[in-house]
Amino acid sequence: xxxxxxxxxxxxxxxxxxxxxxxxxxxxxxxxxxxxxxxxxxxxxxxxxxxxxxxxxxxxxxxxxxxxxxxxxxxxxxxxxxxxxxxxxxxxxxxxxxxxxxxxx
Amino acid sequence: xxxxxxxxxxxxxxxxxxxxxxxxxxxxxxxxxxxxxxxxxxxxxxxxxxxxxxxxxxxxxxxxxxxxxxxxxxxxxxxxxxxxxxxxxxxxxxxxxxxxxxxxxxxxxxxxxxxxxxxxxxxxxxxxxxxxxxxxxxxxxxxxxxxxxxxxxxxxxxxxxxxxxxxxxxxxxxxxxxxxxxxxxxxxxxxxxxxxxxxxxxxxxxxxxxxxxxxxxxxxxxxxxxxxxxxxxxxxxxxxxxxxxxxxxxxxxxxxxxxxxxxxxxxxxxxxxxxxxxxxxxxxxxxxxxxxxxxxxxxxxxxxxxxxxxxxxxxxxxxxxxxx
Numbered sequence: 016x017x018x019x020x021x022x023x024x025x026x027x028x029x030x031x032x033x034x035x036x037x038x039x040x041x042x043x044x045x046x047x048x049x050x051x052x053x054x055x056x057x058x059x060x061x062x063x064x065x066x067x068x069x070x071x072x073x074x075x076x077x078x079x080x081x082x083x084x085x086x087x088x089x090x091x092x093x094x095x096x097x098x099x100x101x102x103x104x105x106x107x108x109x110x111x112x113x114x115x116x117x118x119x120x
Numbered sequence: 121x122x123x124x125x126x127x128x129x130x131x132x133x134x135x136x137x138x139x140x141x142x143x144x145x146x147x148x149x150x151x152x153x154x155x156x157x158x159x160x161x162x163x164x165x166x167x168x169x170x171x172x173x174x175x176x177x178x179x180x181x182x183x184x185x186x187x188x189x190x191x192x193x194x195x196x197x198x199x200x201x202x203x204x205x206x207x208x209x210x211x212x213x214x215x216x217x218x219x220x221x222x223x224x225x226x227x228x229x230x231x232x233x234x235x236x237x238x239x240x241x242x243x244x245x246x247x248x249x250x251x252x253x254x255x256x257x258x259x260x261x262x263x264x265x266x267x268x269x270x271x272x273x274x275x276x277x278x279x280x281x282x283x284x285x286x287x288x289x290x291x292x293x294x295x296x297x298x299x300x301x302x303x304x305x306x307x308x309x310x311x312x313x314x315x316x317x318x319x320x321x322x323x324x325x326x327x328x329x330x331x332x333x334x335x336x337x338x339x340x341x342x343x344x345x346x347x348x349x350x351x352x353x354x355x356x357x358x359x360x361x362x363x364x365x366x367x368x369x370x371x372x373x374x375x376x377x378x379x380x381x382x383x384x385x386x387x388x389x390x391x392x393x394x395x396x397x398x399x400x401x402x403x404x405x406x407x408x409x410x411x412x413x414x415x416x417x418x419x420x421x422x423x424x425x426x427x428x429x430x431x432x433x434x435x436x437x438x439x440x441x442x443x444x
Contacts, residue, residue, distance in 0.1 A: 017235050018122070018123070018126055018166070018167070018235075019167070019235025020230065020231065020235055021123075021126045021127060021130055022126070022130065022163055022166070022167055023230045023235065024130075024227055024230055024231075025130040025133060025134060025163070026230075027223055027226040027227045027230050028134060028223055028227075029133070029134065029137055030222075030223070030226060031219045031220070031222050031223030031226065032134070032137055032138060032141060032219075033137070033141065034219050034222060035215050035216060035219040036141035036142065038211070038215040038218075038219070039207045039211060039212050039215050040141070040204045040207075041204045041205055041207060042146075042202050042203065042204045044146065044188065044191055044192060044195065044202045045141075045146070045149065045202065045204055047188070048140065048141065048149060048150070048153055048188060049141055051153070051180075051184060052137050052140070052141060052153075052156070055137075055156075055157075055160055055176075055180065058172075058176075059160070059163065060226075060230060062164065062167050062169055062172060063167065063230075063235060064230065064233050064235050065235070065236075065237055065239075066167050066168070066235050066237065067235065067236045067237030067238070067240065068237075069237075070168070070237045070240045071167050071168045071169045071237055071240070072236075072237040072238065072239045072240050073239065073240060073243050073255035073256045073258070073259045074239045074243070074259055074264070076169045076171055076172050076256045076259070077256050077259035077260045077264060077267075077268075078264075078267075079169075079172050079175075080171060080172055080175045080256070080260065080337075080339055081260075081267055081268065081271045083172075083175050083176060083179050083180050083339075084175070084179060084271055084274075084275060084339055084415075085271060085274055086179075086180070086184075087179050087180075087183050087184055087187075087419070087422070088274055088275050088277075088278035088422065089278070090184050090187055090188070091187055091278055091282055091422035091423065091425075092278050092281050092282055094187050094188065094190070094191035094425075095191075095282045095285050095425050095426055096285060097191060097195070098191055098194045098195060098198075098425065099285045099426070101194075101195050101198045101200050102198060102287075104198075105198045105199065
């Protein structure tokens with residue numbers, strides 16, 4: 016088994032592990048983390064399969080760099096949405112509770 | 121020897137990923153995710169892909185880690201500690217079976233494809249025409265420049281999307297202050313930020329320049345710049361700018377705009393994004409420097425998040441608003 020396949024197989028397991036976590040974890044922040052693990056796994060598959068005996072294919076490398084940047088953009092938007100949702104929920108809770116108190120712990 | 125290193129590294133990666141996903145405490149999960157990202161960077165070094173290793177450690181581990189820690193802190197302030205309620209055993213069993221099947225299919229598909237670097241031989245003879253030697257930069261900025269152009273707009277689009285989450289009535293305003301609440305720690309971070317920001321600027325400039333021939337490039341440089349800006353903002357050395365500041369807007373769109381204009385100018389030389397003979401390196405460097413600036417500013421603001429109600433946090437944060 017060559018080096019490239021070792022990393023590509025690790026990527027395949029990471030993708031499955033991330034998918035499993037995405038299904039069973041019920042908090043959106045943890046699901047966001049799981050998506051990042053799936054992405055990292057897919058990047059490793061791309062990079063590993065481009066690993067030749069003497070060089071690594073530059074095309075998947077460029078593709079993975081693009082992918083990492085897009086993943087960060089997605090994570091930033093996802094995190095902002097999760098925080099905003101929590102703020103909206105806290106505001107609703109404070110408004111509907113008779114004492115109008117602080118957000119529920 | 122090397123095979124043993126690869127296998128041990130892969131086991132470490134899988135282990136840290138498992139802990140990051142399934143540990144109960146959210147902060148521990150994020151800490152392990154950052155460790156996971158750094159180990160993944162080592163894996164990319166093992167694959168001889170130094171460009172990707174730089175991007176993975178800076179963006180995948182660094183920026184994503186900061187983003188998740190900030191999100192967790194903001195959720196904690198709202199009374200949400202980001203731990204998960206247990207799901208039913210049936211769901212777990214079903215998900216485990218489905219994901220195990222998925223991994224087996226994927227592994228079979230992976231093993232059916234021989235690992236080879238065929239396109240490296242196709243790209244190598246084209247490099248002298250560009251005047252640069254880093255093949256990944258060549259693919260990113262010349263052979264597949266279209267993808268990179270769209271990607272720079274995706275980053276800008278993500279920032280617009282994040283800004284659009286601001287509560288009603290606070291636009292145009294500032295993002296929440298990133299500064300630490302604890303006084304002495306804030307001063308330490310502030311001194312470090314004032315020291316780090318010039319170093320980050322020099323390093324970003326070097327990474328773009330070096331990226332033509334050795335590993336480096338606009339994305340890595342932009343991330344280093346964003347890191348300097350973030351640490352400075354955390355220490356209160358710089359304040360976060362108002363979102364409608366004209367200079368800030370110029371910094372944000374400069375990279376994609378220069379890229380687009382040079383691409384359009386290429387129609388005079390044979391097609392969209394075609395560089396003129398002999399001027400390819402100059403065009404690529406002009407695009408990369410403006411992209412690095414825009415990526416740095418965009419990433420720092422993506423981490424800061426949408427605008428918030430009221431003045432931007434404690435008085436120290438709004439003191440000097442030099443911005444980006």
